[in-house]
Amino acid sequence: METLIEQLKVQIVEQLNLVDVNPAEIGTDEPLFGEGLGLDSIDGLELTVLLNQQYGIKVSNPASIREAFASVRTLAEFVQKNAPAEVAA
Amino acid sequence: MKTYIQSYCRIQDGVILRDGEVVYEHIGETADLDAFLTAAYQQAGLSYSKFFKMDPLCRLAILAAEGLPGSGSGAFETADPVQRAIVLGNRTSSILSDRRHQASLDCPSPAVFVYTLPSIMIGELSIRHNIQGENSLFVTESFDPETLAAYADDLFADGLCSACLCGWIDASPESYEALLYLVDTTPTAVSRPHTPDEIRAIYEEHQPYFYS
Numbered sequence: 001m002e003t004l005i006e007q008l009k010v011q012i013v014e015q016l017n018l019v020d021v022n023p024a025e026i027g028t029d030e031p032l033f034g035e036g037l038g039l040d041s042i043d044g045l046e047l048t049v050l051l052n053q054q055y056g057i058k059v060s061n062p063a064s065i066r067e068a069f070a071s072v073r074t075l076a077e078f079v080q081k082n083a084p085a086e087v088a089a
Numbered sequence: 090m091k092t093y094i095q096s097y098c099r100i101q102d103g104v105i106l107r108d109g110e111v112v113y114e115h116i117g118e119t120a121d122l123d124a125f126l127t128a129a130y131q132q133a134g135l136s137y138s139k140f141f142k143m144d145p146l147c148r149l150a151i152l153a154a155e156g157l158p159g160s161g162s163g164a165f166e167t168a169d170p171v172q173r174a175i176v177l178g179n180r181t182s183s184i185l186s187d188r189r190h191q192a193s194l195d196c197p198s199p200a201v202f203v204y205t206l207p208s209i210m211i212g213e214l215s216i217r218h219n220i221q222g223e224n225s226l227f228v229t230e231s232f233d234p235e236t237l238a239a240y241a242d243d244l245f246a247d248g249l250c251s252a253c254l255c256g257w258i259d260a261s262p263e264s265y266e267a268l269l270y271l272v273d274t275t276p277t278a279v280s281r282p283h284t285p286d287e288i289r290a291i292y293e294e295h296q297p298y299f300y301s
Contacts, residue, residue, distance in 0.1 A: 016142070016200070017141055017142055017200070018138075018141070019127075019141040020138055020141065038138070042142075042199050042200050042203055043200070045199035045200075046198060046199050046200045049196065049198060049199065052196070053196060
């Protein structure tokens, strides 16, 4: 899980072009949206693209993964649970 | 009603001029718009995390507008945000983002797609400078100060604004340039008449510098 969390931090910074954010400084449990990392709605859509491209997870209803976008930890748990076995391995 | 240009910013070929003074000159390949924008942002000491999420056209607009609202007569600063207007023009619309989006149609990026309209510049500038009034963007074949001046002056005459951010922002694979200027109705010691001829003069007065 810890490896996946660190990997997600790097991928989030790259996918969202967060030039002034160091992945290592993203708190695992800090909010991704609003306070914390301060992501917006477009970033949320971009995260669904990341999930599809990197982990083969297709999100048909973005509202359904609201809880998964709470923090890097919840996102990692979502990936671990929903990624196809060959991708998650 | 007489209107006046309070201050302006001109950007082209890696050079930024504010009211005629060079404030930044890019060292390196001036045609590399991304590198120029990043270096100019850092040199200006800006801290605006949204900047790097924007497409090059919007980043060019944000850079050109920095410092303008606080300059001149102060009318922009004291105006009710709904009395702050913005009137822009450009030639190649949002071609850089359009092409980037086209190239990624197999898996399109929402963050790219939202910039496939040139009027997104108005949105980004409005967020940055709390502009809540009238706004328009004209796509024309070439720099068109007559349209820009006439439209802005109509806004003032109709009481729809008390300060207006105006100008020309264009970025294509071949070139980029910006001229942004702040207009209001208060003459100052350094203001210039807001007329098409004066706007064109500002636009052209630095051409020899850029092409020397």
